[in-house]
Amino acid sequence: MDSLGLDKAVFELSEAISPKIECTDCGNCCKSLMVNIDEEEANNLSAHLGQTRAQFDENYLDKGESGRMVVNAIPCHFLVGNSCSVYEHRFAGCKEFPAFHIPDFNKRLFTTYMHYDRCPIIFNVLETLKIDTGFKQPNI
Ligand code: SF4
Ligand code: SF4
Numbered sequence: 001m002d003s004l005g006l007d008k009a010v011f012e013l014s015e016a017i018s019p020k021i022e023c024t025d026c027g028n029c030c031k032s033l034m035v036n037i038d039e040e041e042a043n044n045l046s047a048h049l050g051q052t053r054a055q056f057d058e059n060y061l062d063k064g065e066s067g068r069m070v071v072n073a074i075p076c077h078f079l080v081g082n083s084c085s086v087y088e089h090r091f092a093g094c095k096e097f098p099a100f101h102i103p104d105f106n107k108r109l110f111t112t113y114m115h116y117d118r119c120p121i122i123f124n125v126l127e128t129l130k131i132d133t134g135f136k137q138p139n140i
Helices: 003-020 028-032 039-049 053-060 092-096 109-114 120-132
Strands: 061-063 069-071
Touching: 003 120, 039 053, 053 061, 109 120
Parallel strands: none
Antiparallel strands: 061 069
């Protein structure tokens, strides 16, 4: 299978499997991953929360010397139960995960497997992919 075929296969599996998995029964990504934020996202969410950027940064962010910003708590501050309390203003990384819609899956295999025991969508997509590609026999 070439790279484009693999992208199509994981996208279609994700589209079939994701609706069967309730993220609000899980929340594992929000409970266990570091979230990157850019300036525009920080401005949007601080405005939504009615905080100045200085307050917002003090409350929620860590900043590296390179200018990289991350949410300063794991689980994420904005997780309430298993749901995102700022869903409409969540960050690009949150919207992207588990990223089966993004091209060049073959270059992200290692990072995807890092989430294998975290995300039921990833687990089921990869397990089904192994069977579909003949890598794993269904009865073994
Ligand atoms: S902002 Fe919302 S979706 Fe993103 S990690 Fe935090 S709780 Fe999860
Ligand atoms: S880890 Fe996967 S299944 Fe769980 S909430 Fe995140 S995206 Fe949804």
